[in-house]
Structure formats: C-alpha cells, structure tokens
Amino acid sequence: MTPFEFTSGPSRVVFGPGILDRLPDEVTRAGGTRVLVLSGSGTAEAAGRAAALLGPLLGGHFAGAAMHTPVGVTSTALELVRSLDVDCLVSVGGGSATGLGKALAVRTGLPQLTVPTTYAGSEVTPVLGETDQNGKTTRSAPEILPRAVLYDVELTLGLPVALSVTSGVNAMAHAVEALYSPDANPATDTMAVRALTLMSRALPRIVADPGDVEARSDALTAAWLAGICLGTVRMGLHHKLCHFLGGKYGMPHAATHTVLLPQVLAFNPAATPDVLGRIAGALGVRDAAAGLHDLIAGWGGPTSLRELGLAEEAADDDLLRAAYRGTRPPGAAAVPDFGALTEQVVASFAATPDPRTRVLLTDLVRVLHEFTNRHDLTQREWETAVGFLTRTGQLCDDTRQEFVLLSDTLGVSSMVDLLTNSRTPDTTPSAVLGPFYVPGPPAEQQGADIARGLPGTPLWVDVRIEDVDGKPVPGAVTDVWQSNEDGFYDVQLPELAGPVLRARFTSDADGRVRFWSILPSEYPIPDDGPVGQLLAAAGRHPYRAPHLHFMISAPGHRRLVTQLFVAGGAYLDSDTVFGVKEELIVDFGPGTGEPPDGRELTEWNKVVYTFRIAGEQQ
Ligand code: BEZ
Ligand code: FE
Numbered sequence: 001m002t003p004f005e006f007t008s009g010p011s012r013v014v015f016g017p018g019i020l021d022r023l024p025d026e027v028t029r030a031g032g033t034r035v036l037v038l039s040g041s042g043t044a045e046a047a048g049r050a051a052a053l054l055g056p057l058l059g060g061h062f063a064g065a066a067m068h069t070p071v072g073v074t075s076t077a078l079e080l081v082r083s084l085d086v087d088c089l090v091s092v093g094g095g096s097a098t099g100l101g102k103a104l105a106v107r108t109g110l111p112q113l114t115v116p117t118t119y120a121g122s123e124v125t126p127v128l129g130e131t132d133q134n135g136k137t138t139r140s141a142p143e144i145l146p147r148a149v150l151y152d153v154e155l156t157l158g159l160p161v162a163l164s165v166t167s168g169v170n171a172m173a174h175a176v177e178a179l180y181s182p183d184a185n186p187a188t189d190t191m192a193v194r195a196l197t198l199m200s201r202a203l204p205r206i207v208a209d210p211g212d213v214e215a216r217s218d219a220l221t222a223a224w225l226a227g228i229c230l231g232t233v234r235m236g237l238h239h240k241l242c243h244f245l246g247g248k249y250g251m252p253h254a255a256t257h258t259v260l261l262p263q264v265l266a267f268n269p270a271a272t273p274d275v276l277g278r279i280a281g282a283l284g285v286r287d288a289a290a291g292l293h294d295l296i297a298g299w300g301g302p303t304s305l306r307e308l309g310l311a312e313e314a315a316d317d318d319l320l321r322a323a324y325r326g327t328r329p330p331g332a333a334a335v336p337d338f339g340a341l342t343e344q345v346v347a348s349f350a351a352t353p354d355p356r357t358r359v360l361l362t363d364l365v366r367v368l369h370e371f372t373n374r375h376d377l378t379q380r381e382w383e384t385a386v387g388f389l390t391r392t393g394q395l396c397d398d399t400r401q402e403f404v405l406l407s408d409t410l411g412v413s414s415m416v417d418l419l420t421n422s423r424t425p426d427t428t429p430s431a432v433l434g435p436f437y438v439p440g441p442p443a444e445q446q447g448a449d450i451a452r453g454l455p456g457t458p459l460w461v462d463v464r465i466e467d468v469d470g471k472p473v474p475g476a477v478t479d480v481w482q483s484n485e486d487g488f489y490d491v492q493l494p495e496l497a498g499p500v501l502r503a504r505f506t507s508d509a510d511g512r513v514r515f516w517s518i519l520p521s522e523y524p525i526p527d528d529g530p531v532g533q534l535l536a537a538a539g540r541h542p543y544r545a546p547h548l549h550f551m552i553s554a555p556g557h558r559r560l561v562t563q564l565f566v567a568g569g570a571y572l573d574s575d576t577v578f579g580v581k582e583e584l585i586v587d588f589g590p591g592t593g594e595p596p597d598g599r600e601l602t603e604w605n606k607v608v609y610t611f612r613i614a615g616e617q618q
Contacts, residue, residue: 004185006524011124011146013224020115020152023053030111030147032088034059036081038100038484040066043093043117050092050115059086068131068246069099086110094118094254095169095459102128102144117156119167119219120254121227124480125148136247145231151224151451153217156508161210163562165301166254166368168203168219171226173257176279177236178229180270188233191225196282198222200295204340207299207529238264241319245310246579255308258301259323262293266329267319269363272336280307283340284373290331317407342369369577382389391530405531408577409430424558424614426468429581431563434549435526436489443480443501447597448582449516452500456518458604459588460596465511465552465611472511472612476554479504480515482547487523507554509563519588519605520546522570525577535576545580558614564607
C-alpha cells in the first residue's frame with residue numbers, strides 16, 4: 001500500500017449549458033453587492049454578457065487582463081477596485097482573467113468568482129503565478145482559490161479550434177503530471193485518468209465540429225478534473241519547463257504545454273512504465289509519448305517550439321532540442337481517428353429505445369475498441385478470433401452449448417452468478433448450471449437410490465430447504481444430478497439404457513429431501529472443441545472439482561441452481577469454470593452407525609446441508 005495525503009479546496013462548482021444565468025445568485029451567495037467584472041480583450045463579449053446579467057450588482061468592467069498576470073496590470077485593476085468601491089470580483093475568460101482575479105483577491109481579500117472559457121484549470125487551484133521585470137513568481141494561499149466556478153459550456157462553443165486544442169492539451173498536462181506526482185493518490189489518479197480519456201475523445205470531435213455541445217461538455221469536464229489534480233498535487237518537470245520558457249522567453253502558455261508534453265513523457269524518468277501504460281490506456285494509444293505526439297499533430301496542434309518562435313540557441317539540451325525541432329518520440333503510431341471512430345459507432349446506438357440495451361451496447365463498443373487498439377490487433381489475430389467464435393457456434397446444438405462453456409471457462413458465468421448472489425446475501429449461493437442438466441428428470445420417492453446399481457461409494461444425501469426466516473419449505477421440486485465414479489454423466493455414456501444419477505424429489509413437510517447416491521468425482525469438462533483448444537493453448541487443465549448439482553424450485557420462491565462441493569476433493573482451488581464458493585464446500589465424509597433405511601453396508605458416506613432460498617420479492 002502507498003500512504004498518501006489529500007486536501008481538497010472548498011470551492012463551489014456549478015456546471016452546465018447556460019449556467020451563466022445563475023451568476024447574480026452566485027454573487028449574492030458569496031456576499032457580493034457590487035461586482036468588478038474582469039476579462040482579457042478576447043473574452044470581452046462573454047464578460048459583457050456577464051456584466052449585463054449582473055444588472056444592479058455591476059460596479060464596473062476591466063478588460064485588460066493579460067497573459068502571465070503582469071503585476072503592472074494588477075496595479076491598474078487594483079486602483080479600479082478601490083475607486084469603484086466593489087466588494088466582489090468575477091473573472092470571465094481563460095487563465096489570464098482567472099489569474100487577475102486571483103491576484104486581486106489575494107491583495108484585497110474580496111470574494112472572487114470565475115467563469116472559465118478555456119480549459120486552463122487554474123480556476124480550481126489556490127495557486128497564483130505573476131510576472132514582473134525579474135520573471136515569474138508563484139505562490140499559494142487559500143484566498144487565491146475562487147469561491148465559486150461557473151462552467152458554462154455555451155461560453156466555450158466559440159473558443160477557436162486551435163486554442164481549444166492547446167488549452168485542452170494544457171489540461172491534459174495537469175492530469176499527466178498528477179499521475180507521476182510524489183503526491184499522487186487514488187482520488188487524483190482517478191480524476192487524471194478520466195480527464196485524459198474525456199479530453200482525448202473530445203478534442204477530435206471539437207476539431208471536426210467546434211459547436212458540438214457534448215464534446216465541449218466533455219472537454220470542460222476534463223479541464224475541471226485535471227484542474228483539481230493541478231490544485232491538489234505537485235506538478236513536475238513538464239510544468240517547470242513550461243514556466244521557465246514562459247517566464248524567460250514569453251512563450252505562449254498553452255501552446256508551449258502542447259509542444260512539450262509528448263517530449264517530457266519520452267524523456268522523464270518519473271514517468272514510469274506503469275504510469276506511461278495508464279496514460280496510453282486513457283488516451284487509447286499504444287505508446288504514451290509517440291501516441292500523444294501523433295494525436296496532437298492529427299488535431300492540428302503545434303509540435304515544435306520552432307513554430308512557436310523560440311530562438312534555436314534557447315534549446316540547449318536534448319529534451320528542448322527535440323521539442324524545438326518537433327521530433328516525434330519513438331514508438332508505435334497512434335491510430336489517428338481512433339477516438340472519432342469509437343464515437344461514431346457509439347453514436348449509431350444513441351437512438352436505441354431501451355435505455356439498458358443502449359448502455360450495454362455502447363459500453364461494449366467502447367471496451368472492444370479500447371482492447372483492439374491497446375493490443376494493436378492484427379488482421380490475422382482478428383481472423384483467428386472470428387474463426388474461433390465460428391467453430392464455437394458451429395458446435396452448438398440441443399445437447400452441446402460451447403458458448404456457455406466458453407463463458408464458464410472465462411469466468412463470466414461465475415461473475416454473473418456472484419452479482420446475482422450479492423443481491424440476496426442471506427441465501428445459499430448459486431453456482432453455474434453446466435451442460436449436463438436434463439429438464440424433467442425421473443421423479444423419485446424420498447430414500448430412493450439414484451445410482452440405480454452403478455458402482456461407487458454409497459452416499460446418503462440429507463438436505464433441508466428453508467426460507468430466509470429459517471422456516472422449512474415443503475413441496476420444493478428438487479432436481480439433482482451428478483457424475484459417476486469415473487467422472488461421466490449418464491448423457492455421456494450411450495451404453496446406459498436411461499437416466500442414471502439424476503432425479504426429481506419433492507421436499508417433505510419439514511422441507512427435507514433424502515436419497516441414496518454415490519460419491520461424485522472430479523471430471524474434465526467437454527474439451528474436444530474450441531474451448532478445449534483454448535484451455536490447452538493456455539496450459540490450463542479442464543477439470544471440475546467433485547460436486548453434486550441441485551436445482552430447487554418452490555412456489556413463491558426464487559429458483560436456486562447450485563452445487564455442493566466435496567470437501568478435500570481435487571481441483572477445489574483450480575476448478576476450471578471457477579464455480580467453487582467457500583459456503584458450498586461441504587463434508588461428504590464417512591457415515592457413522594447404522595446406515596439410514598436399514599441398508600446393509602460396511603462403508604458409506606454422508607452429506608447433510610441446509611439450503612436457504614429467497615422469496616420471490618427478494
Ligand atoms: C458441470 O458442473 O456440469 C459443468 C459446469 C460448467 C461447465 C461444464 C460442466
Ligand atoms: Fe457438473
């Protein structure tokens with residue numbers, strides 16, 4: 001385990017299309033009565049809308065915010081704060097507007113709200129970076145964190161594509177560096193991976209259609225999540241380099257992030273293979289650095305510092321030289337329209353009328369696409385898989401269900417079973433049905449011998465069926481079936497005249513079912529088909545642990561399909577269909593005293609068990 005510390009800031013987030021309308025309420029909530037609206041010149045229109053919405057709450061509008069928060073601009077705005085006598089700040093725009101809001105808030109203690117129009121993420125951090133003639137300084141304080149953030153998706157629709165890409169990659173940088181931060185923790189890990197997935201899927205859609213509201217919403221969500229990472233864990237080499245280049249050469253912030261991120265991933269020893277793998281998985285590429293480089297190029301983003309205007313002499317080490325030239329990091333190519341293809345297929349199911357069907361189908365598509373891309377599936381591998389599934393289907397008929405066997409050996413049947421059991425925790429766990437059940441087995445009286453003369457160690461079975469309150473369930477139809485001494489079911493033995501080692505009993509007034517049989521033994525599942533080939537290819541054995549099957553049906557109760565496993569039997573811990581559950585492992589040991597029903601036996605075994613079945617409503 002890895003110890004960690006996590007402090008999250010007390011900032012309020014309201015998110016949605018048209019959420020700007022809530023600005024007056026949010027200002028009042030923060031205690032503001034007279035507001036100074038802050039923006040850069042580029043977002044003056046959105047800021048104008050905010051000002052208009054504020055009505056009588058508006059004190060003034062300052063549209064001079066500038067990149068890297070120069071202290072000179074802050075001083076000018078500060079005079080305005082004083083002369084207009086405002087008691088609340090609302091910044092509207094990207095990192096520049098947010099930065100100015102923070103710079104004023106830390107100097108005046110006034111509450112600040114922010115309405116981001118880019119993916120900068122700084123709106124949810126308590127960090128302020130400022131520049132003066134000596135370069136950039138950064139500080140952190142609780143007052144720097146905005147009180148409330150209003151994420152209005154509609155305000156981002158007009159963000160130019162080029163800026164959307166660089167700003168989006170800037171947000172991705174926050175997520176990437178959070179993953180290898182010394183302060184990384186489960187919360188930021190989760191947010192970072194989600195941010196990378198959302199942003200890398202959103203940007204190609206925004207490039208294709210800047211007005212795509214869903215894509216914009218995903219990108220803004222990603223920016224927020226990545227911003228929380230930025231605000232809660234320390235950033236690393238990538239941010240240091242970007243700040244250095246920004247402070248020293250005035251390089252544009254988001255674009256510099258965009259160029260450097262793939263290069264830092266390729267060079268940075270802190271980015272361990274584990275972290276790189278997670279980043280690649282989230283981005284849907286095979287190689288984090290090369291894949292990200294290809295994605296950015298595909299979205300039309302900058303890939304070299306040269307094109308951003310850096311002087312060649314400034315690039316004075318390996319990493320910066322690679323960034324200067326835009327050298328592609330080594331590694332497998334990203335599938336350029338991976339995300340777009342997935343979204344196209346997902347969208348094709350958007351109108352599925354049944355909501356559950358829609359969720360299952362679209363998520364199946366996402367998982368299959370991600371798997372296909374992650375493993376760089378070849379045409380031959382795809383053909384092998386299709387051939388395997390075809391043979392699996394061709395083997396299926398009324399008596400052979402190779403698909404169920406495949407599900408069993410992949411553990412999917414038992415997974416469904418576990419989920420089902422988890423819904424009725426007070427009842428006996430179920431277990432897979434298996435292919436050897438035959439509906440309508442011969443009805444037998446209590447005490448009958450279902451082995452019908454087959455050799456084996458005699459076994460007395462004495463089970464009781466009760467409900468969740470412990471009351472006996474009489475009249476429960478109880479089907480039982482099992483393998484013989486050699487591990488075969490009757491249906492596998494054509495020489496047998498009729499059903500053997502299977503029967504139907506009805507529980508008596510005490511909910512009991514008693515009968516004679518023989519000890520079941522371990523056996524291989526049918527392994528002469530594709531599933532057998534799969535097990536052989538994986539070096540897996542085909543054996544099931546010895547067990548006795550039950551199917552119990554009673555009016556007003558849920559049907560229970562389960563198995564009792566012989567304690568101490570073979571393969572209990574490697575059952576090939578993963579069907580063994582601790583509560584179902586039972587003593588099948590030697591019986592003591594006189595055998596029941598007056599049978600004359602020197603050696604016999606016995607199993608006693610109580611099944612608890614759920615009511616229909618449970
Ligand atoms: C069985 O127990 O009969 C069984 C279950 C799953 C696959 C094969 C056999
Ligand atoms: Fe079985």
